[in-house]
Amino acid sequence: MTTVRYEPSGRLRGSVAAPPDKSISHRAAIVGAMASEPVRITGYLDAADTNSTLAAVQALGARVDAKPDEIVIRGTGLREARSAPHPIDVGNAGTLMRLLPGWLAAQEGRRWTLDGDDSIRRRPVDRIAEPLRRMGADIEARDGRFPPFTVRGARLRAIHYELPVASAQVKSCVLLAGVAADGATTVTEPAPSRDHTERMLAAAGVAVQRHGRHVTVQCADELELDHIHVPGDPSSAAFAIAAGVIVPGSRLLVRNVGVNWTRTGFLRILERMGAIVVGDLEAPDDGSDPIVPTSEPVTDLDVTAGPLAGTVVEPDEVPLAIDELPLVGLLGCFAEGETVVTGAHELRVKESDRIAAVVTALNALGGDAEATEDGFVVRGTGGLRGGVVDSGGDHRMAMLGAVAGLASREGVEVLDMGAAAVSYPGFDADVRSLLRR
């Protein structure tokens, strides 16, 4: 376990490029494996989670050629995934665990087991088992809910599925299964969540339409796309942005940040808190236009430190900022008044229970945070003293601890900082490049 200490940094200056997007990389590898012709992927994320996805699609018969600046995947086609003699290891990656079964469910007469690390074994899969069973596949999970679990493929029927929770992973699983089912599959979301799967399927020639909260995919014979470019990850960029906002005197450029509006909830929350972050964001879509975009916009963000005010994050905003909510808690310690996150019960089933983890970490550093059933309340205390944060193996908690250290009065020691490699292996080097030399 790597322990790393982050000292109070003084103002941050310079520029960093956002690392490639984890969500889009997972999807690119899976869609590449589902395609019949080779798919070239540029900007693929080289991190633990997305490497698990490359290994998984190889185990299913896709060929992966990794070159220094691109990956070429020669897929098996929509309905030809190969049987695997061993369980597929999803490692720590919830997105892989919940998206891949959508494709596997459509493989008639074949069966796979999926398993992962200790954290993954605590994360529920009944949320994908239910719709996939309704489509005709069979899923058996430990205690009915947890990995390891098996997926038995079948000839799938199209369904209309109303998501009980706003989850892009469950939506994507059903849409991927829908592409290979008979007919048109519709998913209804309680609130919009990231739409990378819809955009990528539309780019691959699948008929995808959105009507308000409903997304419909028509079945297809094959996916056709020859190139996918992965933009920078706004969830990873959020750590540098947060540091730039709370370390007094900072001014940073965070380059190549994906700004698909379904990922920029954190930037809108920051704006309400009074932060100065300037860039060319995609405008939110009100759901009235059925056409799904096929591209992923990017921008450079210019970040300046300044005073912050507390805010309330409402349930509908949660899916649009889900992985950044721990950082909203951290920012709350530096803001005037109260910062409240509501409707975020889902945080309890991430790599760790992120409601408990955030509250424990912030209080250990001298903050004033309280857990609620579905979120937290943080009272601004004018900053943080410092201390020790245990990441508990959760990459986002590790990086939160590091940012807290830079902005603290006495520094922060992060236990198991190595967890950052799940999504952002270059995090420590990027942060240190912003320190005054």
Ligand SMILES: O=C(O)C1=C[C@@H](OP(=O)(O)O)[C@@H](O)[C@H](O)C1
């Ligand atoms: O679809 C995705 O790529 C993701 C969706 C979110 O999970 P949920 O769908 O469980 O909210 C998010 O927390 C995760 O990091 C990635």
Ligand SMILES: C=C(OP(=O)(O)O)C(=O)O
């Ligand atoms: C929750 C996350 O990812 P996953 O669900 O893919 O493990 C995350 O990256 O914060």
